[in-house]
Amino acid sequence: MKKILPIAHGVRGELEIPGDKSISHRSIILSSLGTTTVEVSNFLAGADCLSTVNCMKSLGVKIERFGEKILVTGNGLRGLREPENILDAGNSGTTLRLLMGLLAPQKFLTTFTGDDSLRSRPMARVIRPLTEAGASIVGRNSNKNLPITILPAEKIFRGITYKMPVASAQVKSALLLAGLYAEDATTVIEPAPSRNHTEKMLAAFGARLERTGNAIKIFPAEKLTAPEKISVPGDISSAAYWIVLATILDGSDVTIKNVGVNETRTGLLDVLRKMGATIELRNERTSGGERAADLRVVSSKLRGVEFGGEIIPRLIDEIPALSVAAAFAEGTTIIRDVAELRVKESDRLAAIVEEFNKISPETFSATDDCLTIRGGRKKFFAECATRGDHRMAMSAAIFGAAAEGVTLDDDDCVKISYPNFFDVLKV
Ligand code: S3P
Numbered sequence: 001m002k003k004i005l006p007i008a009h010g011v012r013g014e015l016e017i018p019g020d021k022s023i024s025h026r027s028i029i030l031s032s033l034g035t036t037t038v039e040v041s042n043f044l045a046g047a048d049c050l051s052t053v054n055c056m057k058s059l060g061v062k063i064e065r066f067g068e069k070i071l072v073t074g075n076g077l078r079g080l081r082e083p084e085n086i087l088d089a090g091n092s093g094t095t096l097r098l099l100m101g102l103l104a105p106q107k108f109l110t111t112f113t114g115d116d117s118l119r120s121r122p123m124a125r126v127i128r129p130l131t132e133a134g135a136s137i138v139g140r141n142s143n144k145n146l147p148i149t150i151l152p153a154e155k156i157f158r159g160i161t162y163k164m165p166v167a168s169a170q171v172k173s174a175l176l177l178a179g180l181y182a183e184d185a186t187t188v189i190e191p192a193p194s195r196n197h198t199e200k201m202l203a204a205f206g207a208r209l210e211r212t213g214n215a216i217k218i219f220p221a222e223k224l225t226a227p228e229k230i231s232v233p234g235d236i237s238s239a240a241y242w243i244v245l246a247t248i249l250d251g252s253d254v255t256i257k258n259v260g261v262n263e264t265r266t267g268l269l270d271v272l273r274k275m276g277a278t279i280e281l282r283n284e285r286t287s288g289g290e291r292a293a294d295l296r297v298v299s300s301k302l303r304g305v306e307f308g309g310e311i312i313p314r315l316i317d318e319i320p321a322l323s324v325a326a327a328f329a330e331g332t333t334i335i336r337d338v339a340e341l342r343v344k345e346s347d348r349l350a351a352i353v354e355e356f357n358k359i360s361p362e363t364f365s366a367t368d369d370c371l372t373i374r375g376g377r378k379k380f381f382a383e384c385a386t387r388g389d390h391r392m393a394m395s396a397a398i399f400g401a402a403a404e405g406v407t408l409d410d411d412d413c414v415k416i417s418y419p420n421f422f423d424v425l426k427v
Contacts, residue, residue: 001410004406004425009249010249010251011297012254014254015242015256016234017258020234020260021235024043028052028072029052030202032061034224034225035074036074038074038228039069039229040229041068041232045419051088051089059083080102087112090115091118092416094170097123097171098170099112100137101130102178103150104135106152106181111149112147112149113146121343124143125165125166126171127144132162133158136153137149156183158182159182161187161189162189167312168340169197172198179219186217187216192309192313199218202218205227207221207224232288233287234256234257236318237265237417241395241421242254243297244321245398247278247297248302248325248328252297252299256294259292260291260292264314269295271311275302275305276329280295304334307334308335308336312335316338320352322335323373324356328376332374332375334371334373335373345416348392352364352392358380360380361377361380363375381406384409385410390414390417390418391417393410
């Protein structure tokens, strides 16, 4: 249990945030496919990325960890070996879905499991196209839930053209990784652009890719050439809590250092600015093919906005934090096309409505795919359940800190993406 007290003053000074979760996963997976040692710095040593590390080790990759520095030495694109035991992806959808794509074309058998949350999340969305390409994958029940077994690939892997029904970087990435082993090119068409870290990093490893509008095509590869170093930028999804908190607390003026600002991830900044927030990008630079900047955020009065459609994949993980901002705005915020929130680490639409209304009653309501937040209502001290979901825990924590305080039933889940979150919140 964790008790968060109201913060009487604004957020001031400078903040460092942990490395980007999505890029940390990919840096381990792709480095595992090269033949030379890669030094990954500012790696997010959160539980999700450590699940990826452990899975890759079980597949025969040499990985050494020195705090936030990781050394990865792969055995080449065709050098993975059959794991001796079941692979555990823990809470991590990214570990599981990306590795399913990587392992589907291999000539050995792999079985995956995960925690209670991951075992209930839908995997048919990745199994279906991989099966079309030639994979044999069996999962539990019609949703193809974990445990899942990937049988040794017997057929030649085909290059497919797959039009994704929902925007998902995890599904896209799985198909691109499988595409490295296909007999001809694989094309993935997204309904709206999702985070593009996999394609950027694959290109940096020498894979051939072509983008046309929302279609991304990858050609089969003989080998990947790893860079010597990968420097992971800070995670904008972790910065989101401080961006929102600084915006809604009077007297704030904070600079968040080294935040990844890849354009497929910055929807939160666009929406908050539309609501009236003051967010300045300073010292913009490119590091390892990814944009990064220091973000200066000053307290601002917010107004409600309406949005949905193409922007949603660019801020999907930030909606719990954004809902907190909307509760402090004047007027109503309507967020459309968010059905995907129902299949995240928890059903986040239900969690936002049920848990956040405990802090600000009659503020949050949802339909199947739309979230409405009536801003400016009274806030109370409350006891919120995190539902084991790291982003719900951190969003509830900043909500309580900006309101009348909150207790959380579990604070351990933040270790998934932000192990020292509560130490920073104390400051
Ligand atoms: C991620 C993709 C997104 C996101 C998740 C991380 C990734 O999931 O919500 O936290 O690293 O590829 P979907 O692919 O399910 O949209």
